[in-house]
Amino acid sequence: MAILEVSNIHKSFGKTEVLKGISFSLEKGNVLSIIGSSGSGKTTLLRCINFLETADVGRITVDGDVIFDSDTQAKLSAKEKRDKQLKIGLVFQQFNLFPQYNVLDNVTLAPRLRAKELPDYKKNKKQIIAEIEEKAKALLAKMGLSDKLENYPCELSGGQQQRVSIARAMALEPKILFFDEPTSALDPELTGEILKVIRELAEEHMTMVIVTHEMSFAKDVSDHIVFMDQGVIAEEGRADEVFDNPQSERLKAFLNNINT
């Protein structure tokens, strides 16, 4: 069974319909890349799935749990929404690290606040915090940032900041990690280090959805590609098929444009 099922998402801003019925699904441990020209609605789709926008119509299921349903969404409490939100994680194009916290605290802040809601928090506070820190350190080690734990975001390169933000999102153990153009705010020479990290996560079978303009990377890392055009999915399929044998005229045109 698919770990992520997105069905019939519609979203309008005022009179313009930006998403016109988006449906796709993703198997556990797979990587899906969303490609498409600027303004096709990729970011809006990611924001709807991550609750930063509320879809007008649609339904999203993660691991069998309905995390969003336009019919019942309004009835959920803030806490219920947060619990559903935490099943997935989002990495932003602009990192959005918290500037006043050092690297370690950026990663542990949300888990620490979350742990306060545990029934046994008061009793086992020390141990719980120690576990959270240990896990954060392990994640940061994986991101190659063990020597930067005490540094503040302003002391890091863009690539390092983005690696911190990936660790921060993973610290909450989301079932699916979403990326919105994770390398677009980076200098070209720093792009590689982020792509490498994502590749490693893919090898460990982290389920991921990546919006990207890096076509060769998308082809290389993804199991599945979704091509969006003007608010609809114009074509989708296995990565090699989509890139080597595009069917629709729009995808052909898009790929041609990119390659020239």
Place this chain on the structure above:
Amino acid sequence: MSQFFQQFPTVFAALNVGFFQTLKLFFCTLLGALPLGLIISFGSMSKFKPLSAVTRVFVWIVRGTPLMIQLLIIFFFPGLVWGNPIWGGGESGRFAAATVAFIINYACYFSEIYRGGIQSIPVGQHEASQVLGLTKSQTFFRVVLLQVIKRIVPPMSNEIITLVKDTSLARIIALQEIIWAGQSFMKGSHGIAGQIWPLFFTGVYYLLFSGILTLLFNKLEKKLSYFKV
């Protein structure tokens, strides 16, 4: 010259009494206006349109008219118009009226600084907090607040140093603050008349006080310089 040394202890003692009143007005104003300003800024940012409109008009009126008029109106209005001099007589009544006027006036100035600071925080900070499952209040207190404080320290320090000097306006309703004390030696207070130097001397108090505040604010700014917003 020997007359100066004779008069100095008397003048010094009287100015200290006046300065104490100045200090009291200063700190009471801060104590009231710092939190009230935050409430007003939330009002002016409210999504409930009538509330934000009313708040903004109120702030506009208070910031657009002289504090001196506000002092006079708040002091005299209840007695002259309602026939109910709520402030009571004497120095304590004048002090209460002055404090209320200063708190309202400064809360409005502070509210605009807070509003500017809060609205200048990038929306990405709120969005990152949301996707990490932070509640609205955790987002405000754990993520946004310190960034706002860092941004507003420079304009707040300007405003607070202006307050030091503005306290002298309370003289208009005869509050016996330091200028009142300094001026009284022109008219024969404590048997000293025709002396203008005590008035000059009050300037030293203001200089020292605002100098100390400037140092403190610089220190605070330095303390917050470990991160960038």
